[in-house]
Amino acid sequence: MPLTARRHVTLAVACAGVLLATACGTGGGSGTGGPGGLTVWFPGNSAPEIELVTKTLVPEFEKAHNVEVEITYVDWGQISPKLNAAFAAGTAPDVFGHGPAAAAGFVQTGRIDKLDERIAALPAEDREDLAAYLEGGKVAGVQYMIPLSGQGTLIAYREDLLTAAGLDPASPPRTWAEAYQAAQKLTVREDGAVSRAGLLLQSAKTQRVQTFLTLLGSEGGSLLTGDGRKPAWNGPEGTRALEYFARLYQGDTAVSNQLGADFANQPAAQNPLATGKAAMVMATSGQVIQIAKARPDLADKIGVMPPLEAATAKTFGGAGPGLFVNADSANKDLAWKFIEFMVSRPVSDRYAQAAGALPVRASAATGAYASEQPLLKPFVEAAPAYLGSPNVPAWVQVRDVLDKHIEQALAGKVPAAEALAAAAAEAGPLLAGE
Amino acid sequence: MRRPGALVALATATILVLMPFWWMVSMAFKPEAEVFTQEPRLLPAQPTLGNFSVALDDGNLGRAMLNFAIVALIVVVANCVFALLAGYAFAKLPFPGGGAVFLAIVSTTMVPVAVTLIPLFLITKGIPLAGGNDLLGQGGSGLLDTLAGLTLPHLIGPLNVFLARQFFLGLADELGEAGRVDGAGELTVFWRIYLPLAKPLVATVAVFAFTAVWDDFLWPLVVTGSAETQTVQLALSRFLTGGNVAYGPAMAGSVLVILPILAVFLFNQRSFIAGLSEGGVKG
Amino acid sequence: MSVATQAGPATARSRPAVRRRPSRRRRLIGLAFAAPAIAYLAVFQMFPMLYGLYLSFTSYSPLDRGAPRFVGLGNYAALAGSAEFLQSVGVTVQFVAEVLPFAVGIALGLALLANRRVRGIGLWRAGLFLPRIVPLTAVSLVWLWLYSPDGWFNSLLADAGLRPHTWLLDEDTALHAVAVMRVWKALGGNMVLFLAGLQAIPKTLYEAAALDGAGAWARFRHVTLPGLRPVMVYVITVNIVYLAQSFAEIFILTGGGPLGSTTTTNFLIYQQAFQNNQFGSASAMAFVLFALIFAFSFVAMRGMGRRS
Known part of the structure; x- marks a missing residue:
């Protein structure tokens, strides 16, 4: 069975196909987080949210801090097993998003960092603005998660x-x-x-x-x-x-x-x-x-x-999905900067708007997004009735x-x-x- | 054409078997609104290429295909070299204890993946000096979430060693003896005399090694974390969320993934099929 | 083209006329040739098996930073009383039992058809073989749509004046639906194996049977089937081993539901290990699955052997 010319051609065609697809694909791919970079996992599949976060917010953050952020969206159904495997492996991201319900489990196994001191270092005005939903990110009174939005x-x-x-x-x-x-x-x-x-x-x-x-x-x-x-x-x-x-x-x-x-x-x-x-x-x-x-x-x-x-x-x-800092992260300061950036006033509003979620900041309830979106109003008004896991x-x-x-x-x-x-x-x- | 009945039956069966592919291709070109219509239509009313760009862009499919190509290449080469060498040794260069070792190797072919999944995961994590590990394999992530880690369970298939031994057993010992009489070393005997006769075997082992990687879903699912190391099987599953699928991009992605292997298959159909059927006749 | 013709079972045992004891040097070289494979398989096949066996006697969560804790037979005892696990074993057995006869029977029929000389036979064979080379992930996604409320199957039902059905959400149909897809996926590969087996049967046997006045059925019964036995044993065993480990199609089509009716043991192992972080218990499940696969294959092989 000698290698005939036809087989060479076939192989070449196949390789070309792969390379072509690769060339097209790498254009939109995410950069790798280098040694100084940050890896972040977000849960979910909302197209407008992914679009905003990966194509606008993250590049803004990268530019502002001159770092590379590698961001991955993981389907809700897979975020827990993926994180478990990654924690076991030691490949867990520096920052990851998950629902408030997952917080206590990660606390028990010592996988996430306390954020009380980081919160305390925020300006008083920001602390008050975030206070309502921050409550949902606490385990036994200690802050572990920063909610990105309310839901x-x-x-x-x-x-x-x-x-x-x-x-x-x-x-x-x-x-x-x-x-x-x-x-x-x-x-x-x-x-x-x-x-x-x-x-x-x-x-x-x-x-x-x-x-x-x-x-x-x-x-x-x-x-x-x-x-x-x-x-x-x-x-x-x-x-x-x-x-x-x-x-x-x-x-x-x-x-x-x-x-x-x-x-x-x-x-x-x-x-x-x-x-x-x-x-x-x-x-x-x-x-x-x-x-x-x-x-x-x-x-x-x-x-x-x-x-x-x-x-x-x-x-x-109550508090929607939020961000956690991996206790083993080598880049905790940068991780916190990323979280701070995500809940900063203009960013958190844009994020809530893209996700169609409730803004995490109290001051945003009267902002442009909340008042211009009539369908959001009942959800804002229902806040006192919210019950979390x-x-x-x-x-x-x-x-x-x-x-x-x-x-x-x-x-x-x-x-x-x-x-x-x-x-x-x-x-x-x-x-x-x- | 003596048997029109057979032809009709064959054509009907083939068309039935191919129907899902028709829908795959058709949906790859349908805009989202057309995917969920009450009455699905065989052809897209307003064909679009948008799904393909979504698949490549959001699905990061190009990277996944490159990853897969790298992993498959490593696995195929490793199998063709080491499984062949081992099979040859078991057949032609017997050494003490070789028979027992061979039996042990063959007996592992029936071990389900689930048995070795977790240990392999932990072993992959503990590969020394990789992924920030120290000499004892501690402290880092080893080869997890790397392409090398993806190749680990497939590098040398026990079945391929078995096939190689059976094949070389079927070639006459005299061939080698003649070479040795002429003063050739063992490597030369293998390389110059037996290997040229073993091209069908190489094709078989290559196809087997390739399909082992191609069919695997569980190992990549467990061992990869980031989008950077995903292979096509996983990348495709990312279009799925909670029982719902972005069908257009998913089908476009499937078409893209299948095209290269389809090309290889159609042009080398005979050796591909011969390779796959080999194990059956042998086993 | 096929290796079978050069090195079929008949020639596999051929021995040289003069058998000399290989020299010490040659034995060493043999060992060196085989060493990489032996070392690799020892580290990545044998050792993991033993390690897995050890883990199955421990309680071990990868999230905790501690080491595995020895619990003796505790995991196995817990499995014996776990309704979830027993259900998964039942689902696995049912799935194999449902897919196997069709995946083998229909494939044999297709092979008999495709073994004839009809126009464009290469094309038909390629078409029938196509599902084999497409990744399970991709075909599962297509079939997810075929089964969806607005999918092809429901549109066929509607054309027939019947009510649509949520195939994958109904406890009574979900596993069958997955099984149908799996039969479809397995046909091509099995057909090709049977084709190779058919072509290895000497034509002279058919000619002799025809001379004896044997009809088409008698030829099939007394020449084709016995001639296919080795392939049949192989096909059945391989199918059992593969089917009993079904995962990707479950992962995509049903996620193990509804009511656990499609949770195969392999799927449960994945959940137990990576969703519930119980590596020990998951390992114990894996060894039970191993025993199950082994028993099934053994029964199949013995059954096939006895009929000869």
Whole structure:
């Protein structure tokens, strides 16, 4: 089998293809963080956010400090395993973003730096401006995370669909019970299956725990006991909350479909609210704003309800994802400078705007972005009702346990009370630190 | 054309098998709005090249393809050299204990990746003097998150050693003896006499080594962190978030990734297929 | 072209007429030739196996800065009582059992078709083989769309007047959906192996059978199938080993859900190791998977052998 001319040609073609693609690709690639550089991982996949951070903010920072920053966006579902592997490997980035729920776990294993002194060194004016959300980045009173923005989830709805169903879009449901009744009127069924959902809550992996937290909080319950050492979700409030959640999917009176589908990470134009496949959808401010941007024709047909009530009105929200400093970083001062830059006044506003999130600074609530974006207003006003994930070391694992059992209940495999009790039994030892 | 029935059956099966590729190519050229329509259309109404630039730019796919090419090249060369040498030694230059060692090597082919995944991860981290490590392999990250680290589990495939031994066993010993009578050294005997006869084997080992890297997803997923070291398999999966895919760019990326290997395959179909089927006839 | 014709099993055991004891020098050279491979495989195959076995008896989190803590058989005992792990073993077994017969049976049928002399046979073979050379990541992404609510399969259903189905979100269909994709992916590679096996069967056997008046089915039953046995054993074993380690397609298509119905053991190992940071427990799972694969392959090989 001699090497024929034809094989050489083939090889050359193949190599040329690879090289061509490489040449095209390296143009937009990120630079490598040299010895003096900084590596940063951000979670998420929001295109406008990635665009702003990688193409505008980071280059600005690089220019201002004459350093190289290597920035990588990691999908939410992969950020935890990737960080775990990287910590085990010693290749973890200098700065990384994650949700507040992850903070306590990293504290326990000594992977992140205390930031109290750095905060104390900020001008008093900045400290006060950031104070509200900084609280969400504390573990046992110590600051470990600096939130980049605030976040909240509310129920957004299509005014035109409410009108068509004989409901008044100017006075949308105020309680979860009313929302369920309205959903019954809004749901369209074909052959016994829901073809248009009346009310769609987030039911994908992890997100269903956040939905449960919203419902649980509204019932007046909480996930854990006050000291964070025991589950508290298995009380009557929890049962009521999960029963409500599960009932949305079950039987002939179901008002939701696509159990387990991830609407939060869908392109905005594909969100069920945008396609009209759902009339009321649980969404973050970012999602609602992106939907309005992707479908300008719908912009003035989208309404957002204040937090719905059961016993009280609570909803998942608070400090959004924030930045941590790797305890093993060789570049901690630069790492802090980067964080400082990200939450500085003009930058944090631009960031919040790109992400469609709540500005992290209190002073921004009256700023241009907040006042010019009508869809953001309900989310700002809902801030007092926001409820975050518990800051306990085992939270990520406890959440996965709870997630698994909630899934069982939503699928109708197990009654709500039983699922929550099973989750409590399984999560108990994790919380107790065994 | 004596068998129209066979032709029809073959054509139908082929078209069915190729349908997903049709959609792949079609979606690569569709603008986002067209990807999610109620009734998917076989051809894009308004074809666009935008997805390709997104794939190369945001997906950093060019870098990933270069990374993959480097890793694959190292692995293919290492296998062709060392697996062949070892197989030759086991077949033609027996040494004490060689039989037992060979058996041990062959027995590892059935070990699932999961068994060695975590230890390999820790070993890769502990490679001395790499990635800031000291002589004892402590203190740094070793070869994790490097291209060299990506090649580590594939450098010498036990199956390739097995195939090489079987192949050389099938060549007559007299060939070598004749060379030795003429005063040739062992390396010359291997290089000048046996290796020229072993070109089909080289093709087989090359294809096997290549596909080992090509099919691997778990090791790159675990061992790489930054975008700088990603290979194509991982780069493609980055278009996926929580069960949702940016289909246009993902499909455009897939097309780009497949094109080079498709070219190699189509022009060398016979040796490619012969190489892959080799293990079957041998095993 | 194929090596098989030059060095088939028949010739593999050929011995030189005169067998002399190799000189000491030659033995040393042999050792030197094999040394790199032996050293490499010892360090990167054998040692990791033993290390993994050791880890499976420990509790070890890579995030903690401490060393592995010996826990004896604790991990294995915990697995025996873990519903999650047992479910994953069930899913793995079901997945292999579902894909294997189709991936082998249909591939054999295609090989018989593709072994005929029809026009453009090279093109048909290449087309059928194509899924084999495309990375699993890429094909999984396409199939994710095919199965999506607005994807091709649902549009076919709609054309037939049926309701759309969320294939990958339904506990009853998710694993089957992944299995169908995996069959499709495996066909080409298996077909090529069978083709090589078919072409290695001497034509004279068919001619002799035809002379005996054997019909097409009898020829297939008594000449083709026995002739394919070695290839068949290989195909089945390789498929079992690969399928039992399914990961990438699960990672992309379902993420192990819904309700853990597609969480294969290999996927659970990854989660346990890198999501939950339990290297010890994950290693124990890996060895159970190893035993499972070994048992399956052994049964398959014995079963095939007995039929001869």
